[in-house]
Amino acid sequence: MLELRGLTKLYGDFSAVKDLNLTIQENEFFCLLGPSGCGKTTTLRMIAGFEKPDEGNIFLNGSDLKDVPAHKRNINTVFQSYALFPHLNVFENIAFGLRMSHVPEKEIQDRVENMLKTVALDGFAQRLPGKLSGGQQQRVTLARALVNEPKILLLDEPLAALDEKLRLQMQVELANLQRKVGITFIFITHNQEEALTMADRIAVMENGNIIQIGLPDDIYLKPKSRFVASFIGQMNFMKLDTLETSDEGVQITLPDGHVIRLDQSVPLANPDELRFGIRPEQLRMSRTAPLPSENGLKGHILNEVYYGDSSIFVVQLENESTVSVMHQNYLPSGNNPESFIEGEDIFVCWSTRAGCLLPE
């Protein structure tokens, strides 16, 4: 178990991390997510021991790491830049940590070979890192860290340099590997998709602190702030006029007088300080009136942004505000009579169970 207590790091007047508290459980795949400059890398570097916190403490299984230098911490890092030793071949790169801790030669041989199999690089032992592709180098870095059987593995945006296809493949491999080796992974990224696909829990960081922590679907579906909502995916926001609690949930009156339902229990608050938020894929367009279990607002299509598998339609509602609606491209685009076209009047519908209320 790793505990961060009141962790603070200052660079001159700028506080990169301020009063950060976090507990990470054993065998957890934990993700620190945030935009660049939010302090996630600094946090990671303090855990690794490359930076000293100005205030606060880091406890690993109860013992303070304050006076433990980086090379004596049972924590290994997978670097964004890979940082493979260019003068050593793949085998020696992986064996480096074991040699430093004087593991017997026979055991080094076995462990490195096992690790090469785990990351599917058997046969590459004698290659120099410069002769490997980006994905292979990535796997060597992983193997070099994992072979030491650390208590915690820190991963600093390890997939950022890979191309899209390889990244998707590595996301699955990493998640599987973590389950197989049973080591705590702390993964930092600015890529929301990576966080959502791999992590057991996600902490979203902004300006040196954690603003929300939770399961991936909680973070996605119930963001605590507009920052979290728009950092992870897209979200449409609507102003509220009044808010009434009913048996199933709440009734919201929009400023133009339309009433929508949200079948969730919501803590009461002043409607002026709240926004109704709903994701583009939770909305659908319809030429017919909404179903009884749905909310519906009239509008007309302003334009379509084509993504191949889906399109985002920008729809102007009667109250002049616009919403983005995701539409699966079930039909090939072109002259299908069923296709939605720009300028068309439609209903925007969504389930009364979808959406959330979040602070202004």
Place this chain on the structure above:
Amino acid sequence: MAGTDHQNDLAFGRGSWVRGITWTGLIFLYFPIIVLIIYSFNDSRFTSHWGGFSLRWYEIMWKDTALWSAIRNTLIIAVANTVLSTFLGTLAALALSRYRYRFSGLYHKTLHMPIIIPDIVQAVSLLMLFVFFNFTLGLFSIILAHASFSISFVALVVMARLAGFDHRLEEAAMDLGANRWQVFLKVILPNIFPGILAGALLAFTLSIDDFVITFFTSGVGSTTLPLKIYSMIKFGITPEINAISTMLVLFSIIAVSGIHLFERKT
């Protein structure tokens, strides 16, 4: 680099002018050396006319004990200078490129001084220094004099190599359990070794080659090869000098080829 060796169809560097200039340059550089080598096999006593093929000057050179003692002195000085200046120059490079401290900018600039200051000024100042301290002129004074300028060359070459060194490798090594000393031995040193080797070779060559500074700081019995050749020329140029020079050229070619082979291996 994949892009840099790409040939385009713009015909740059393929005109007859460019060829002409290139050949003129090559002839200017190598023709005198070729003539020198050919005349080392000249049977005549004089270098001005050809008297038939002979190896007699090589024989005379082989038996010239004064010449061999000069070669021995040159090698002792070169080896000692190489060891001393490579060690100190590498330390200087590490200190200057890794740390920022008071006057580190000034120290960096002073490194360039021995390269900028004319040899003759350095030679005179070193001679005055040795005389001031009553230091006996001989092999040891020459070694110190050579090291005084070789250190700069070594340090600059090693610093250039260090500039390309990825400092994240140090963090990676520490992360994997290496202490500072192990980081240096296992990661920094192997990566800057080609730079250190290049610096050492430079120090060795500069030392073998040096005339002006050696001339001023040498004493009785410490004649080096360049000084010996200079004194021989004063008694008239014989093909023996051509023979010595030919051997030096041969030695250089072998040394350079050796380095190329080594570089290809690493």
